[in-house]
Amino acid sequence: MSKKISGAEYPLAKIFSSDFDYAIPTYQRPYAWTHVQAGELFSDLHDFFLNEKDDTYFLGSIVLIKEEGRPHAEVIDGQQRLTTLTILLAALTSMFSGELRTDFENYIREPGRASQGLKPKPRLALRERDRAFFADYVQGLKLTELEALDPAQLDNESKRNIRLNALTMLERLDSAFGGDQERLCEFGAFLVQRCFLVAVSTPSQQSAFRVFSVLNSRGLDLLPTDIIKSDVIGKIPADKQDAFNDIWEELEVETGRDGFAEVFAHIRMIHAKEKARKALLEEFREKVMPKVATAEALISDVIEPYTDAYLIAKQCQYTSTADAAEINALLGWLNRIDNSDWLPSGMRFLADKGGDADYVLWFFRKLERLAAYMHVCGLDVNQRIERYAEVLRGLEQAHNGSNPVTSVELTDTERKRMLAALDGRIYELTARRRNYLILRLDSFLTDGAASYNPTLLTIEHVLPQTVAPGSQWSEWWPDASQRDEWVHRIANLVPLNQRRNSAAQNYDFDRKKTAYFVGRSGVSSYVLTTQVLHEATWRPEAVARRQADLLALMQDKWML
Structure with a gap:
C-alpha cells in the first residue's frame, strides 16, 4: 500500500x-x-x-x-x-x-x-x-x-x-x-x-x-525568537535569569509574538545592513549576537531599546514637549507605505537620538520623503534595502557624533526622478501607490490638520477617460492627444469617499461636480476635490495651472 x-x-x-x-x-x-x-x-x-x-x-x-x-x-x-x-x-x-x-x-x-x-x-x-x-x-x-x-x-x-x-x-x-x-x-x-x-x-x-x-496556518509553533531566548537566557547567571526572563516576556507581550519576531528581523538588518540570505535564527546568531559582549547586554542594550523604538514607530506614539504631533503624523504616513523596510532606520535613530525632539523631527521629515520617493517611484525590495542600508551606515557613523545623517537626504538624481514621477501619469500607478500619493498631497493642503482613515476611497478623473462626441468635454478638449497627455496626471484626479459610479464618470462638468463629487453631505472630505468644485470650467489651461500649483506644493513640502 x-x-x-x-x-x-x-x-x-x-x-x-x-x-x-x-x-x-x-x-x-x-x-x-x-x-x-x-x-x-x-x-x-x-x-x-x-x-x-x-x-x-x-x-x-x-x-x-x-x-x-x-x-x-x-x-x-x-x-x-x-x-x-x-x-x-x-x-x-x-x-x-x-x-x-x-x-x-x-x-x-x-x-x-x-x-x-x-x-x-x-x-x-x-x-x-x-x-x-x-x-x-x-x-x-x-x-x-x-x-x-x-x-x-x-x-x-x-x-x-x-x-x-x-x-x-x-x-x-x-x-x-x-x-x-x-x-x-x-x-x-x-x-x-x-x-x-x-x-x-x-x-x-x-x-x-x-x-x-x-x-499555511498561523499556529503557535516555535518562532526564531523562542530559540534565541533559550540561547540568551541560558547564558545569564542563574541569580539574574528570572529578572531578564521577565523583561523578555514583557517585551513580547507588548509587541505580540509576530511583532516581536519582526523586531528581531529589523535588528538583524540594523547590524547586517544587507538583505537576509539565510533564516532569521541563523543570521541573528551570525550578525548580531557576536557583536554584543554579554547576554545581559544583548537584552538591555539591544533588544529592549530597539523594541521600545519599534513600538513608538509602529504605534505613532513619540512623546515630547514639542513637535510630537508632527513627528507622529510623519510616522503615520510611513506606516501607510506598503512595506516596513524603513523601520530599521527609524528604530536605530529613535534608540540613539530619540531624546532630541528637534533632531527627531528633522530626521523623520527626511525619512518620510525618502520612503515616499521609493514608494512613488516603485523601487523593488532589493533597491529599497540597499538604499536604507546607506542610511543605516550613516547612522552608525554618526552614533557618537552630533552631525545630521546626510545619507537620509535624497540625492540630486533621486529628486529629479521623484519630480518626474509626480509630473507623470499618476493614475497608472498601482492603487496603493496612487492612493498614498493623492492622500499625502491632500494632507499638504491642510497643513497636516486632517486625519485620513477612509473606509472607502475612490480616485476619479475630472476630465473623463472616455469623451463622447458632441459632449461638453469634446468641445473643451477637442484634441485627443491633449486629452491623453492630461487625463491621468495628478491635476485631473480627485479623491472621493464613495463607490465608483460608471454613469457619473462621463457627466458634463457642472453635473459631475454637484451629483458626484460632493457626495451625500453636499461637501467633500478632501481639499483636492473641494478645489475642483470651485472651478467654473475644466479646460486645458485650468488643468495646466492646477498641475503647476500642485507640483510646486509637493516640491516645497517634500523639499525637492
Missing part, C-alpha cells in the same frame, strides 16, 4: 523532469504574480548566485495531489512559483542555440520517449483558459511574438502578467549577463542543480488540502 503523504526536497532538475507532469486545476485562482514579484525572484536568485558559490537556495514548498510512481500531479499550492520559474527557464533557454538550447528546453517541455511511453508535451499545464496561450508563447519559446502582442488585446489579467513577466525576465537576464553565453549557462546550471523545492504529495484531495492548510 502506497504512503498517504510523502515529501522530499528536489532540485529544479528533478522538479522539471519526467517524474512530474503538473496540471493546474480549473478551480485554482489565475496566475497573479506581477512583474514586481517576478523581478524580486530574479534578484534573489541572481544575488545568491553571485554571493554563495556552494550553498543551495530554497524556493519553498509545493503541495500536489499525486500517486506514488505516477507523474501526473495536480498543483494545490505552488502554481505561482512553478509558472514563474517556467517563464524564467523559457527566457534563459531562448538566449541559447544548438545543443545548449535543446538541453535547457527539456526542463520546459517533455521531449518524449516512445520506448517509455512518454509523449512530447509541456511539463506544466496551466488552467484551461490560459493553457494554450502559455504553451504556445512561453513553453514554445515564441517570446519575440509574445512581446509584440498588445496587452490591451489580451482577454485576461493572467495573460498580461505572463507576457510582462516574460519580458521582465528577458530584460533582467540581459542586464545581468549581457549575452555572455558561458555565464548564462553557469546561472542556468545553478538554477537546475542548486535551487530546491520541497514537493509534498498525497493521492487524496482531502489530504492535500489538509497539508496545504497546515503549511
Whole structure:
C-alpha cells in the first residue's frame, strides 16, 4: 500500500523532469504574480548566485495531489512559483542555440520517449483558459511574438502578467549577463542543480488540502525568537535569569509574538545592513549576537531599546514637549507605505537620538520623503534595502557624533526622478501607490490638520477617460492627444469617499461636480476635490495651472 503523504526536497532538475507532469486545476485562482514579484525572484536568485558559490537556495514548498510512481500531479499550492520559474527557464533557454538550447528546453517541455511511453508535451499545464496561450508563447519559446502582442488585446489579467513577466525576465537576464553565453549557462546550471523545492504529495484531495492548510496556518509553533531566548537566557547567571526572563516576556507581550519576531528581523538588518540570505535564527546568531559582549547586554542594550523604538514607530506614539504631533503624523504616513523596510532606520535613530525632539523631527521629515520617493517611484525590495542600508551606515557613523545623517537626504538624481514621477501619469500607478500619493498631497493642503482613515476611497478623473462626441468635454478638449497627455496626471484626479459610479464618470462638468463629487453631505472630505468644485470650467489651461500649483506644493513640502 502506497504512503498517504510523502515529501522530499528536489532540485529544479528533478522538479522539471519526467517524474512530474503538473496540471493546474480549473478551480485554482489565475496566475497573479506581477512583474514586481517576478523581478524580486530574479534578484534573489541572481544575488545568491553571485554571493554563495556552494550553498543551495530554497524556493519553498509545493503541495500536489499525486500517486506514488505516477507523474501526473495536480498543483494545490505552488502554481505561482512553478509558472514563474517556467517563464524564467523559457527566457534563459531562448538566449541559447544548438545543443545548449535543446538541453535547457527539456526542463520546459517533455521531449518524449516512445520506448517509455512518454509523449512530447509541456511539463506544466496551466488552467484551461490560459493553457494554450502559455504553451504556445512561453513553453514554445515564441517570446519575440509574445512581446509584440498588445496587452490591451489580451482577454485576461493572467495573460498580461505572463507576457510582462516574460519580458521582465528577458530584460533582467540581459542586464545581468549581457549575452555572455558561458555565464548564462553557469546561472542556468545553478538554477537546475542548486535551487530546491520541497514537493509534498498525497493521492487524496482531502489530504492535500489538509497539508496545504497546515503549511499555511498561523499556529503557535516555535518562532526564531523562542530559540534565541533559550540561547540568551541560558547564558545569564542563574541569580539574574528570572529578572531578564521577565523583561523578555514583557517585551513580547507588548509587541505580540509576530511583532516581536519582526523586531528581531529589523535588528538583524540594523547590524547586517544587507538583505537576509539565510533564516532569521541563523543570521541573528551570525550578525548580531557576536557583536554584543554579554547576554545581559544583548537584552538591555539591544533588544529592549530597539523594541521600545519599534513600538513608538509602529504605534505613532513619540512623546515630547514639542513637535510630537508632527513627528507622529510623519510616522503615520510611513506606516501607510506598503512595506516596513524603513523601520530599521527609524528604530536605530529613535534608540540613539530619540531624546532630541528637534533632531527627531528633522530626521523623520527626511525619512518620510525618502520612503515616499521609493514608494512613488516603485523601487523593488532589493533597491529599497540597499538604499536604507546607506542610511543605516550613516547612522552608525554618526552614533557618537552630533552631525545630521546626510545619507537620509535624497540625492540630486533621486529628486529629479521623484519630480518626474509626480509630473507623470499618476493614475497608472498601482492603487496603493496612487492612493498614498493623492492622500499625502491632500494632507499638504491642510497643513497636516486632517486625519485620513477612509473606509472607502475612490480616485476619479475630472476630465473623463472616455469623451463622447458632441459632449461638453469634446468641445473643451477637442484634441485627443491633449486629452491623453492630461487625463491621468495628478491635476485631473480627485479623491472621493464613495463607490465608483460608471454613469457619473462621463457627466458634463457642472453635473459631475454637484451629483458626484460632493457626495451625500453636499461637501467633500478632501481639499483636492473641494478645489475642483470651485472651478467654473475644466479646460486645458485650468488643468495646466492646477498641475503647476500642485507640483510646486509637493516640491516645497517634500523639499525637492
